[in-house]
Amino acid sequence: MARSVESRVLQFCHGYDSPFLDCARQYASLFENTPYKVTTVFLTGKPNADVVKQCASDEVLFMNFTSNEIRGLKLKAIRDLKLIVASRNFKFCIAHRFKPIWIAGLATSLPIIGVHHAFGDYDRWGRKVFANWQKKRLCLLGVSNAVRDDIRNSLSRWEPERIETLYNRIDVDTVKGKLLSSKEARNALHLDPHAWIVGNVGRLHPDKDQATLLRAFALAKPDLPKNSQLAIMGKGRLADQLRGLAKELGVAEDVLFLGQVEQARRYFKAFDVFALSSDREPFGMVLLEAMAASVPIICSDCGGAREVVKDVGILFPFGDEHLLAEAMVRMSKLTPAQLQSCHDAMQVKLYSHFSDDSVMQTFWNLPFMQLFRI
Known part of the structure; x- marks a missing residue:
């Protein structure tokens, strides 16, 4: 040849x-x-x-x-x-x-x-x-x-x-162009159009520590909007264990396990806040996808994820459900002006560091x- x-x-x-x-x-x-x-x-x-x-x-x-x-x-x-x-x-x-x-x-x-x-x-x-x-x-x-x-x-x-x-x-403009609106995303995922939704995307695996996320949601629930829900996209070996934990915590009716969702990044506008609870995340591509959708972020202060979220979201110590719960409550009380400021900061960092x-x-x-x- x-x-x-x-x-x-x-x-x-x-x-x-x-x-x-x-x-x-x-x-x-x-x-x-x-x-x-x-x-x-x-x-x-x-x-x-x-x-x-x-x-x-x-x-x-x-x-x-x-x-x-x-x-x-x-x-x-x-x-x-x-x-x-x-x-x-x-x-x-x-x-x-x-x-x-x-x-x-x-x-x-x-x-x-x-x-x-x-x-x-x-x-x-x-x-x-x-x-x-x-x-x-x-x-x-x-x-x-x-x-x-x-x-x-x-x-x-x-x-x-x-x-x-x-x-x-990410190719920021391409990712943004493929996003469904909040209404379209919630319809496609069969989510309550009026709920305040905490979103999470990742394998149901110990590294992703959705157990801490569930405990934090249960702690925060009394201080969150009445119709608050936690929606988790992903599949994995901990599915049954996590469902059992949600039941044990008394929040099973408000926790939605959506399973594996193809092209999950298209649906991020379904969430009011995105929470990542991982242990030692090397980077966290889902964080960029949340930023592209202008969804406020709460993230464990670990690995490379900290570099993405610092100055544009809330960081909490890994495994600390109490501080994660506090962060959820803080996010639920953001004013429109504060949400706009959060959006602006995320867009600046997304284009300047991760485009x-x-x-x-x-x-x-x-x-x-x-x-x-x-």
Whole structure:
């Protein structure tokens, strides 16, 4: 096969399950109006035409491995990626999560920008050894300063400028354009059009700590508007346990478990306030989606979420249902002028820190972009 001559960026992703398909779009958008074409390769997942449309790349390839097939040494994945790289003029690679970084490190000689979306990726001894071995051509990004600092602590001998932050972001105007109105969203979700609704979106999993959210709602209920409800979008192994807790707390009739909602971000205007109670959230894309919908935010003061919400919402200590309850009551009493001020502050921060345009400028000014001579 003849090698292409146009300069390309290899974007190598583990898979396209949520939220990583949008992460692929985010990074592909960094190369709009540049000399580079973007080839996005998904390690797992079957070919999917909708994925091709959504990831905003010039070329999309599916390696079609299952999770079981990429355990161990991943030799076939390494061979397949070598063939892809041999036929195209790639200048560097952006690899999301550790397995793609590992495979790209063994299959190519390209400079690699490794993007990390979680804590603890270099806690393991073997991963530290690999990173140190590949150090001359590997630079790392955390999706928040909290993730960045976690990596820096694990790789303490690395120069700080080789481990930087690049925030997750959204195409703000596109997300806003797809929002349903409050009335439309409530109709679609079968919610009371007159209720005051606290919304939450996330897996029903210990990391998301909806148990604290339920306890806080029960504590706050006497001081909230009479028709207050808590609506939780998501599914997970704690569903029955959380329903039992709501019953035990005496709020089962006012807590709505909506299950998995496709394109959940379209429905955020159904909420009067958005509450995130997670433990060590690496970033919190749902916070950006709430900001785009102009929904006031209450969030646990943890991980990267703090960086998103600081100065535009209310933060509470993780697991503290009493302060979370107080925050709900405060939010329920905001005047129209206060709500407008909250909306204005969120929009300023959203566009200045978490939009495609603002992050693009940050990306091209990263110190290691000069090191790579990109």
